Amino acid sequence: MNDGFLGVARLALTALQNLGFAVLVGTLLSDRWLARSPSPWQARMSQHLARGFRVGAIVALLSGGLAFWIHCALMSESSLVDAGPAVRSMLMDTGFGHAWAVGAALMLCVTIAAFFRWTGRGRGFKSSLWLALAGFALSRSHAGHPVDAGAFSLPVWVDWVHLLAVSAWVGIVCVAAFMVAPRMAEAPEGDRRNGASFIQSLSDTATCALVALFVTGAYGGWHGVGSPGKLLDSTYGRLLVLKLGLVLVAVTLGGHNRFRGAGGQSVARYVLRCANLSGRQRPWVP
Numbered sequence: 001m002n003d004g005f006l007g008v009a010r011l012a013l014t015a016l017q018n019l020g021f022a023v024l025v026g027t028l029l030s031d032r033w034l035a036r037s038p039s040p041w042q043a044r045m046s047q048h049l050a051r052g053f054r055v056g057a058i059v060a061l062l063s064g065g066l067a068f069w070i071h072c073a074l075m076s077e078s079s080l081v082d083a084g085p086a087v088r089s090m091l092m093d094t095g096f097g098h099a100w101a102v103g104a105a106l107m108l109c110v111t112i113a114a115f116f117r118w119t120g121r122g123r124g125f126k127s128s129l130w131l132a133l134a135g136f137a138l139s140r141s142h143a144g145h146p147v148d149a150g151a152f153s154l155p156v157w158v159d160w161v162h163l164l165a166v167s168a169w170v171g172i173v174c175v176a177a178f179m180v181a182p183r184m185a186e187a188p189e190g191d192r193r194n195g196a197s198f199i200q201s202l203s204d205t206a207t208c209a210l211v212a213l214f215v216t217g218a219y220g221g222w223h224g225v226g227s228p229g230k231l232l233d234s235t236y237g238r239l240l241v242l243k244l245g246l247v248l249v250a251v252t253l254g255g256h257n258r259f260r261g262a263g264g265q266s267v268a269r270y271v272l273r274c275a276n277l278s279g280r281q282r283p284w285v286p
Helices: 003-034 040-076 084-093 095-113 123-142 145-149 154-186 189-225 228-233 235-260 267-275
Strands: none
Touching (some): 003 189, 040 084, 040 095, 040 189, 123 145, 123 154, 145 154, 145 189, 154 189
């Protein structure tokens, strides 16, 4: 099979794995925010979020496994069918393989736990999911370039925070837009305040995540290029500057929407107003 096609497939599967992980983080955060005011509507939302969590876990597990298999095939210059020995060698003899195996084991545990019912379980269940996801993210950081500075070194921890921040931002935005907001029109009057509180928590968390993205991204870029003067001397540096610029734009727009959105109203009040519209319109996160 063409190496170019396999390379593109590996990148696509890695992106899909990242999206699946972001959904896992987003659904857990969303469920925690909504669970502050228990109600029949909130219980239905929790079940809906649990199904989304299950899909995200399956996607992250399968796409990660396929991406690793393709990576081994590319490194050994073998076909996908003949890549078995290369996969075994990668798992047994390389730090990258060890880190990937730990992450895969944690994601497998998360996937199995995703088929358990969320209702009626104590805080220990969700805490275990959070620990597994944090461990998975740390394994991803140990499988990348930051580990060149050493296991559990500062660049690894910075990359770990960066991965969690971007996953939180993408996850809560996707979950809010496609899972929570479309069902706010079905919420009884007594749950509208819970919906407003959810949007406020989303806004606060998104702002913190963007700040963390900028800080950790700047550190990662400085560590990667060596000095600020080299930022524009390489493709990596120029892409980093573009990325940080986009993050700054996102922070600026988020601050504008937070304090001036909806004609001077808060985001929470704006969503409540949308939820009060007739059934012909679907509320959406601005």
